[in-house]
Amino acid sequence: MVLPYGDTRIAFDVRRQPGRRRQSVAVHVEPNGCVLVDAPVTANDAEIRTALSKRLRWVHDRLQEIHERRKHVLVREYVSGESVYYLGRRYRLKVLPNTEEPAVRLRGGYLQVAVGSRNPDAVRFALEDWYREQARRVLGERLLEVCQQLPWVRKQLPSTALRTMYARWGSCSPQGRLTLNPALVRAPRECIDYVLIHELCHLKRHDHSRHFYRLLDAYVPSWQRIKHRLDGLAEKIAL
Incomplete structure (x- = not known):
């Protein structure tokens, strides 16, 4: 329309x-x-x-x-010196040569990517794999934590899946399955928790009615500020 x-x-x-x-x-x-x-x-x-x-x-x-x-977003080239994000903190990308399997690790203020080729695609694929691995761990840990705050999911955790999405951070199916964007792991923890609680609230209210937002307000009183912060980071933390 x-x-x-x-x-x-x-x-x-x-x-x-x-x-x-x-x-x-x-x-x-x-x-x-x-x-x-x-x-x-x-x-x-x-x-x-x-x-x-x-x-x-x-x-x-x-x-x-x-x-x-x-207008202020630079085209990513996947070369040393570029800014990348993890849990809301900015790191400098450092591309290193490696004759073995690709490896990614945090060292001080750097996110080091060791790959056999400095081809931008090789660096991007290594980063995507590393972020997905971190997302599986971090989002799982945060989900366990926030579920303890919500009575309707405290005893039975919902099923979850990771999927790269370009229009949203997460979703909840009518059957109660959560789908989370692995890019969330690049955002601050308060943003991660907000998205998780937002989707978990859909297990009680599967809409965006005033009843839904009343429920969200009860568990994340500052959700509007956090959402604004997350939306402002969207272009910056994109790969």
């Missing part, structure tokens, strides 16, 4: 998902600039357009913020 706003046209990805008890239209602007719309299954296009017309200025302003941030 595309709606005009001033001299621009804004594309919306509308999702109607059976089984979700949604009663209103919710709009989300993702860090990559995608605009997602969750709508009731019974809502027709005219009703959705009417609801979106009331949010056009807000959506346009968010997209402008993302556009401004992208």
